[in-house]
Amino acid sequence: MKIAHSIDEFKNILNENKLVIVDFYADWCGPCKMLLPVLEEVSKEKPEICFVKVNVDDFRDLAKQYNVASIPDVFFLKNQEIVFHFVGFRPKSEIFDLIKEHLNV
Secondary structure: OOOOOHHHHHHHHHHHHHHHEEEEOOOHHHHHHHHHHHHHHHHHOOOOOOOEEEEOOOOOOHHHHHOOOOOOOOEEEEEEEEEEEEOOOOOHHHHHEEEEEEEOO
8 A cells, every 4th residue: 555745646646547546545544544454455455456545644646636625535546537535434344345336356
């Protein structure tokens, strides 16, 4: 799982990968802390998908660009287009189902 350290790095990740799951989070967010290990497990089992974390406190403009109002806010992107997103915690099995449904992998 990658962590975006700059907007340029985030843009490069999107440009280099056809399938990306973006987790907008904050260090102080309880549900974000619960979701992190789940996404890390899924990322190990789905290496064809690039998983990236974006800290909303560090990248407010990027969060605003994606209309992030609550966190965790997770976006599924296919060829840089948003195909689905959800807010809040989801169990691993549900994330796998959502990946299959929206990213077809």
